[in-house]
Amino acid sequence: MAEVLVVVEASPAAGVKKVTLEMLTLARGLGSPCAVVFGDAAALTDRLGEYGAEKVYAASGEDVQDYLVAPKATVVAGLVRSVRPAAVLLASTQEGKEIAGRLAVKLDNGLLTDVVGVEADGTATQVIFAGSGVVKSRVTRGLPIVTVRPNSVPAQPAPVTPVVEQVTVSVAEADKLARVVERVAEARGARPELTEASIVVSGGRGVGNADNFAVVEELADLLGGAVGASRAAVDAGFYPHQFQVGQTGKTVSPQLYVALGISGAIQHRAGMQTSKTIVAVNKDAEAPIFELADFGVVGDLFKVVPQATDEIRKRK
Numbered sequence: 001m002a003e004v005l006v007v008v009e010a011s012p013a014a015g016v017k018k019v020t021l022e023m024l025t026l027a028r029g030l031g032s033p034c035a036v037v038f039g040d041a042a043a044l045t046d047r048l049g050e051y052g053a054e055k056v057y058a059a060s061g062e063d064v065q066d067y068l069v070a071p072k073a074t075v076v077a078g079l080v081r082s083v084r085p086a087a088v089l090l091a092s093t094q095e096g097k098e099i100a101g102r103l104a105v106k107l108d109n110g111l112l113t114d115v116v117g118v119e120a121d122g123t124a125t126q127v128i129f130a131g132s133g134v135v136k137s138r139v140t141r142g143l144p145i146v147t148v149r150p151n152s153v154p155a156q157p158a159p160v161t162p163v164v165e166q167v168t169v170s171v172a173e174a175d176k177l178a179r180v181v182e183r184v185a186e187a188r189g190a191r192p193e194l195t196e197a198s199i200v201v202s203g204g205r206g207v208g209n210a211d212n213f214a215v216v217e218e219l220a221d222l223l224g225g226a227v228g229a230s231r232a233a234v235d236a237g238f239y240p241h242q243f244q245v246g247q248t249g250k251t252v253s254p255q256l257y258v259a260l261g262i263s264g265a266i267q268h269r270a271g272m273q274t275s276k277t278i279v280a281v282n283k284d285a286e287a288p289i290f291e292l293a294d295f296g297v298v299g300d301l302f303k304v305v306p307q308a309t310d311e312i313r314k315r316k
């Protein structure tokens, strides 16, 4: 069976990210899943094997770790030329998409982004136009290079013991134009990462101020979810920018998305409308978010949410 390269997303704090496990699950339907790791592969190999990575290509050293994404695209392009895989899967994250774009140019190959499913023949289900449409697409030039949206498929274990193969990294000076000069670990709380969370509770301008976001956080914590925010809430200083959901923020696709005091503007919807179940609380019955919501409560969030949190607490 032909190999399917899965470009691994991982962080020193969290290890292998959930989206990587989802891609390995998806890859099993296309061929033999092989993970491509940049940096220290030893710490990640067991976890990758748990989810079916038959081989781990380990590319390490200053040339890949000290520069931005250009060397990574060069390494993956080299692997594609030598291994001739059936497909390459990358995460639909900022870095994954940038590597994918560069890879497609290097190989003069087609590219599909924001994919939520891939069939055995390479036909992909793709979310387009900021989430307002879903199409079936296929790469017609070269092999499928596909970026996969986090939370599109459930990650399913399929344990194997991976063979680890060191990759000789040989990158050109042109790949070294932007160097990483410092790495600062982002302070992380106990909450899951926004784009990977199965439950997201978001607050909008209707939350009123930064202190009131405690109501949003409390519900998120009781549900074991992440906290998000609309751009209006972020612009008003209620919540930090890295939690913005939407066209110019993060794209989330959780099992459950709870929108509190969010009107449901098209730019917000772009980042959350592929959520499996959407619950909205808004005091305006005409708010556009209700067109999208599976469950809606017309009411003041400061009356509705405490009742919900009390009820959840009773059931714990």
Ligand SMILES: Cc1cc2nc3c(=O)[nH]c(=O)nc-3n(C[C@H](O)[C@H](O)[C@H](O)COP(=O)(O)OP(=O)(O)OC[C@H]3O[C@@H](n4cnc5c(N)ncnc54)[C@H](O)[C@@H]3O)c2cc1C
Pocket: 203, 204, 205, 206, 207, 229, 230, 231, 232, 233, 244, 245, 246, 247, 248, 249, 250, 260, 261, 262, 263, 264, 265, 266, 267, 268, 271, 281, 282, 283, 284, 287, 299, 300, 301, 302
């Ligand atoms: C180029 C561009 C990019 C953009 N990118 C993004 C993006 O990435 N993400 C994003 O979110 N927006 C984005 N926007 C902004 C977007 O157009 C909206 O302005 C924004 O989403 C509105 O946020 P909101 O729903 O929180 O605020 P509002 O539209 O002001 O809605 C607040 C809602 O809260 C309700 N409310 C008020 N008080 C209560 C209460 N006590 N209880 C219950 N409900 C209450 C109101 O009825 C109202 O529906 C972008 C805009 C542009 C032009």
